[in-house]
Amino acid sequence: MAADYVDWLRREGRIVIVGASLAGLRAAETLRAEGFTGSLTLIGDEPYEPYDRPPLSKAVLLGKASPRHTELPRRRHLDAEWRLGVPAAGLDLTGKRVLLADGEEVEYDRLLIATGVRARPWPVAEEAELDGVFVLRTRDDSIALTERLRAGAKRVVVIGAGFAGSEVASACREMGLEVTVAERAGAPLVGALGGVIGAVAADLHLENGVDLRTHVTVTALEGDPMGRVRSVHLSDESVVEADVVVVSLGSLRNTEWLSGSGLGAGPRGIASDAGCRAFDFRGIVTDDVFVAGDVARSPHALFGYQFLSLEHWGNAVAQAETAAHNMICSASDRRPHMWMPAFWSSQFGVNIKSVGVPPMGDELMIIQGSTAERRFVGVYGYKGRIVAGVTFDNARWLEYCQRQIEQGAPFPVEYPTVDRRPEGRKAVPADFPDPSLPTHGPTVTLSGYSPADRRLVFTPGHH
Amino acid sequence: MRIVVDLNKCQGYAQCAFLAPDVFTMHGEEALLYNPHAAEEERAAVARAAAACPVQAITVEGLHEGAPVEPVQVFSGAPWEPRDGR
The missing domain is CATH 3.50.50.60 (FAD/NAD(P)-binding domain)
Incomplete structure (x- = not known):
């Protein structure tokens, strides 16, 4: 039965993607690449086809690129219907319909939500x-x-x-x-x-x-x-x-359109299982609604199954690919989304990159280079293991940091620092601010439930 | 010609900046700046840059699949009222 349904869905089902930016586009490409031949609709609130955002604060301001021309390259032909310039305004989970702001409705068999965030x-x-x-x-x-x-x-x-x-x-x-x-x-x-x-x-x-x-x-x-x-x-x-x-x-997650839908959506994003299936407000996983990108938050095995909300370019791509794969495969072939958080920034001519979850760390150790020279590798530790790395103009070390995180390598690091700087020999407090204070920037939000955090709120629908 | 570089992968080897200097430039020692919408006459140089990238971080539309991009129809949409002050 279930296998028959997946076969039918792959052949002639209707998949709707709400959000036509990086995650939406990459998900659509993955669906087609993996053999989905049904109808595909992308809904986006901006009247533009998917474009890349990171250049807007870098190459565009520096005059190296035009703000009008950062369209993302397509990896394949999509054969999709695009509904651009009209935001989604509501979701009818029972009727399997997306309601648009112009009053139209779009029916789906499976839905991917990738509505991202907006500037605060x-x-x-x-x-x-x-x-x-x-x-x-x-x-x-x-x-x-x-x-x-x-x-x-x-x-x-x-x-x-x-x-x-x-x-x-x-x-x-x-x-x-x-x-x-x-x-x-x-x-x-x-x-x-x-x-x-x-x-x-x-x-x-x-x-x-x-x-x-x-x-x-x-x-x-x-x-x-x-x-x-x-x-x-x-x-x-x-x-x-x-x-x-x-x-x-910083940013606000675009979830208001889902209020009253019964989906587990709120200011922190839309919660999902590790396979990108959205939770409803009761914490029960849905079968036909998936989430990806900045708007999603999902548990990560490497970080104590904390729910991570990642406003990272690479996460949008990886999560979209995993969600798309899981949308059209049998239950036993589903994959968890276990992407290693990573981001970059360039400012004042310095290349800043990071892997893992720095705000989870309480201590920091410089293992290569020197902060005084603006060229270094630092690793963050939490409960005796490495949970994140950061580099300033030292990106080639990041892969090494990533392996250390994946292996749960001990912190403080046991090896002497490679270039034996005295400041690198000891761990110091990483000095993060109180997490309850607002912060900004493309970072990681730890948003798992603590026993003191009972936020399950039922919002009745208004139709 | 549309280009995107996965800057998580990029490690600043700067091969692209040598091979297609009008499209890719280094900013400081390690950070890459590029034009995501390069002129068509740069195609050969960009293809060489993408091929030479040691970490294969450069995606160029049409370079591998050769598939044409379908035109995107923009729906202007009826006037609508934001629900939440957006």
Whole structure:
């Protein structure tokens, strides 16, 4: 029976993918590559075919690429119906229908949700609407920001020094613009990499002429009578003049459209099993709804089966491939999503890469190079084993770190550091901020349940 | 010509930057910057760069499969109301 169903589904079933970005595209390609011949529909809220986002905060700002042309290469012909420019507005799990914002409905036999995240907007709406205030997530954001920066901006204020904010600050400095960065924590990147590495990042900002303000929050954005942003007010009562403000406060998961659907979706994303099948709000796994990419959170065997939410480019690809495979195979052929978390950033000419889950680590050890030289390899330890690695301009060591994590290698490392720097011989506290405080940047959120965390809320449907 | 580089794989060997310098450049010692929408006349150089990449991190559309990309029809959609202030 079940095998008959899978055969039928592969041959003539209807698969709908909500979310037409990296994860949605790679899932669609995988479905076709693995022999799915039924109907395939991709639904996307932006009126563009899938494009790559990482260049928007790097190559595009630096003038190396056009914000309008970062379309992702296709790996194969898709033979899909594209419903672009219309967001999904609801899901009827029983009727197996996706409701679109324009009132149309799309029926499915199996559904993949890859709606991703969006930029967290500046919380005060009338200030966010001031001319000159930007976020950077989408192609439209990128076009608007790039045009404004090229049109003779003088001083840019970046709110939030996560990866995206730091990349924007770096690019603006290269363009010769004055840049102030305001960060709530004590240093840039602390949410993702901890205070020790954050201090290195802070030095990079300062050496490159960024006016870095830490331990401050922005209390108000002030406009002129024409509605253009004029200045930024900080919690230390200083005022910074600005004609461009880039709000870089992390992201929000696009799950609101699922409220009331009965799916286990909320601000932390959509929970799934290791095989990408979504949970309903009761924690029961669904048969026909799968999730992938930034919006998903799933348990990871290497990290104590914690639910990980990963806003990583590589995770979107790997999870999409696994979800697509599992959507059209028999139960015994399903694969778990066990991708090793990994991300990169380049800022101020330095290549920063990481594997594993740094915020899980409580201690850090530099095993190669030196933080003073901005060229090093660090590993993070938790309960006596290595859980993550980070490199600054030392990417070739990362594969080694990855193997150490996979093998559960002991921490502190037992071997002497390869180039025998004295600072590398001992573990130091990694200095992560309190995880309950908001952080930003493409990092890992540990979001498993603790006994004190009872958040099962039933939201009745409204139809 | 559409290009994407898996920068998780990239280890900064810079072969691409030598072979197709108008498309790939190094930024600092190790970070790669590239144009994801290279001019068609760069195709031969980009093909060489993709082939030479020691970690095979470069994907170029149409380089392997030769499959044409179907046109994507953009639905403008009826006016709609955001449900949650988005």
